[in-house]
Amino acid sequence: MQMAQALGPNPKTTLYVDKFFVGGLEENVTEAILHAAFIPFGDIKDVTTPLDQSTQKHRGFGFVTYLEKEDATAAMDNMHNAELYGRVLTVNYAQPIRIKGGEQGWASQPLWADADTWFERQQQEAEIQRLQAEQLASARAAEEEQRKKAMQEKAGETEETEAEDPMAKAEAELNGNS
DSSP: OHHHHHHOSOGGGEEEEOHHHHOOSOTTOOHHHHHHHHGGGSOEEEEEOOBOTTTOSBOSOEEEEESSHHHHHHHHHHHTTOEETTEEOOEEEOOOOOEEOSTTSEESSOGGGGHHHHHHHHHHHHHHHHHHHHHHHHHHHHHHHHHHHHHHHHHHHHHHHHHHOHHHHHHHHHHHHO
16 A cells, blocks of 8 residues: 555656666665655655565565655656665656556556446447448449439430431331331
């Protein structure tokens, strides 16, 4: 619970001291020592060093939360690559805990947090597909209607041409009687 409080609502005021990049905190460093090392830069809200469940010792990193962002920035500028108990520290802004899940793969929320938006998106996609199918059917029906009209007009023109041209009618009769 302390680690969640250290991350707090504003992760930009929490510094993360991590052993993975430079060896991190020496195992004898306590929260009190970490507090003493970072207090010269401003008022500290919280200091935590998460414990390894099997050894009950800290895991080589800690969180320092300042009350002011400017103090956190000053601490980062001054303590990054500084030495504490013979180890070089890496000091970076803390990142929120990320867990597997969410729409983007790794996310800050559980997988089921996206259930409502997923269902909404599925409904929207189904509605879009239905509208596209309706448009396609309407376009096909309009094309078919145009084709029928064109054929009727063509058939009507042929009958009109034969009825209007008396010469063509006479020729047709002569050719038919011969």
